[in-house]
Amino acid sequence: MKSIIVNNVSKAYKQYSSKWNRFVEKVMPGNIVLHKKKWVLDDICFEIEAGDSVGIIGVNGAGKSTLLKLLTGTTKPTKGDITVNGKVAALLELGMGFHPDFTGRQNVYMSGLLMGYKRYEIEELFLEIENFAEIGDYIDQPVRIYSSGMQMRLAFAVATATRPDILIVDEALTVGDAKFQAKCFQRIAAYRKAGTTLLLVSHGAEDIVKHCNNAIFLKNGRIEAQGPSRSVTNIYLDELFGKSKTKSSKSERVEAKNSSLTELASSENTDIFCTRPGYRKEEHRWGHGGATILDYEIKADHVSYPSRIESNQHTDFYMKVRFDEDFDSVIPGFLIKSLEGIFLYGTNSYLASQGKQNIEVKAGDVKIFKFSFPVNLNQGNYLVSFGISSGTPPMELKPLERRYDAIIINVSRQMAFWGIIDCQSEFDVVV
The missing domain is CATH 2.70.50.60 (abc- transporter (atp binding component) like domain)
Structure with missing residues (x-):
C-alpha cells in the first residue's frame, strides 16, 4: 500500500511589483494579470510505501518546506495531485500552532483539538504528553517564555501522543539537546516498527542515513536524485563540497x-x-x-x-x-x-x-x-x-x-x- 503518492506536482506563488497591482488585479473586472509566477516546485513525482522512512534533503530554498506544506494540506499545488493515505502528524515549524500567550497546558488542548482529538481523548493522553515533554512546572506558564528546546519538547510530545500513520518532521529536532533527541528517535523507531511512515527533513546527511532507508534530494525545486539514503546523500554532499562554487x-x-x-x-x-x-x-x-x-x-x-x-x-x-x-x-x-x-x-x-x-x-x-x-x-x-x-x-x-x-x-x-x-x-x- 502506498502512504504518499505525488504525481507531477508543481507549486507557484504570485509575485506583485506593488501592493497596488495586487489590489487592482483583484477588483478590476475581467482577467487582468498584474503578477508574475515564482515556481518553487516543478514537476515533482514520487511514491512512498507504507512503513518506509524517507529523508528529504537540499539547501535552503530548494523547496523542502513547501513540499511538506503540500503533503500536510496547508497549501494546495498549482499543478498535479497528491494522495495521502492515513492519519498524518506533522512537526513542521517550531511552535507552529502554539499561541504564545496561552500556557503549555492550554496549547496542548488547543493543538489536540486541531489534530482531531476529542477533549476526553486529550485528557486521557495529557499525563503521557506532560511526562514525555519533561518541562516540569513550565507546563502552566505562557509559551512565550519557553526556550526553543522546550517548545520542541512539547510540540513533539503532542504530535506523537498516539501513533500516526504518517509522521512528518521538518528540522525541529535539531534544537533539542542530544538526550531528548535520542528519546524522540527512540519513539520514532518504535512507531516505524509498528508501521508508521516517516518523512524526515534535515540538512544533516548523517541524520538522513541513520534514520531513513531512502532519500530525495531537492535542488531548485526539482528532484535531483532519489533512492537509497547513502547514495543520495553522497550526491548531496558532492554538490556542497565536491564541486566548484565559482565560475x-x-x-x-x-x-x-x-x-x-x-x-x-x-x-x-x-x-x-x-x-x-x-x-x-x-x-x-x-x-x-x-x-x-x-x-x-x-x-x-x-x-x-x-x-x-x-x-x-x-x-x-x-x-x-x-x-x-x-x-x-x-x-x-x-x-x-x-x-x-x-x-x-x-x-x-x-x-x-x-x-x-x-x-x-x-x-x-x-x-x-x-x-x-x-x-x-x-x-x-x-x-x-x-x-x-x-x-x-x-x-x-x-x-x-x-x-x-x-x-x-x-x-x-x-x-x-x-x-x-x-x-x-x-x-x-x-x-
Whole structure:
C-alpha cells in the first residue's frame, strides 16, 4: 500500500511589483494579470510505501518546506495531485500552532483539538504528553517564555501522543539537546516498527542515513536524485563540497575534479584557490604581503577533494605558496575550527617537525607544503584555514598571508560520540 503518492506536482506563488497591482488585479473586472509566477516546485513525482522512512534533503530554498506544506494540506499545488493515505502528524515549524500567550497546558488542548482529538481523548493522553515533554512546572506558564528546546519538547510530545500513520518532521529536532533527541528517535523507531511512515527533513546527511532507508534530494525545486539514503546523500554532499562554487574555465574545472599532487605541482603559478571544491567566499584573507597562497588540495584515501572524510581517516592537506620576497625562514600553518568558531586543532611546520626544518625561500619561489594527520573529529562540518608567516619560533612571527575559514569539509562517522574530538580512549575490565 502506498502512504504518499505525488504525481507531477508543481507549486507557484504570485509575485506583485506593488501592493497596488495586487489590489487592482483583484477588483478590476475581467482577467487582468498584474503578477508574475515564482515556481518553487516543478514537476515533482514520487511514491512512498507504507512503513518506509524517507529523508528529504537540499539547501535552503530548494523547496523542502513547501513540499511538506503540500503533503500536510496547508497549501494546495498549482499543478498535479497528491494522495495521502492515513492519519498524518506533522512537526513542521517550531511552535507552529502554539499561541504564545496561552500556557503549555492550554496549547496542548488547543493543538489536540486541531489534530482531531476529542477533549476526553486529550485528557486521557495529557499525563503521557506532560511526562514525555519533561518541562516540569513550565507546563502552566505562557509559551512565550519557553526556550526553543522546550517548545520542541512539547510540540513533539503532542504530535506523537498516539501513533500516526504518517509522521512528518521538518528540522525541529535539531534544537533539542542530544538526550531528548535520542528519546524522540527512540519513539520514532518504535512507531516505524509498528508501521508508521516517516518523512524526515534535515540538512544533516548523517541524520538522513541513520534514520531513513531512502532519500530525495531537492535542488531548485526539482528532484535531483532519489533512492537509497547513502547514495543520495553522497550526491548531496558532492554538490556542497565536491564541486566548484565559482565560475572558472573548462580546464580549471577539469583540474579541480581530477587534480593530483603532480598536477598541483605542475599547474600555473596563479591564484586559483577560489576555484577549488569546498572553497568559501566568506573567507577572511589578510597579511603583510610577501607571499601568496595560490592553491590547495585535500586528499583522503588517494581521493582529491573528497565530498566527505571518514572520521579518523588519514588525510593530507596541501597548500601552494608563491613568494615575492626573500625570507631566511618561513612557517606554514594550518588550523581547523568548528562552524561556531571554536579552535579545534592548529599547528605549523615548526611544531609538526619539532623545530627540525628551516625553510628558506627566494623571491619567485613556489613551494607546496603538506600537513598530514588522522581527522579525529565527530561527524559534522568544519572550517579549514591556511597561513604562511616569516620568522623563527619561539620569536614572534610575521603573518605574510592568512586565508582563514577558507574551506569547509564534511566529516562522517558511522557511530557518533559525545563532543567534537575523538581522544581514542581505550577500555578494559580490570577485575
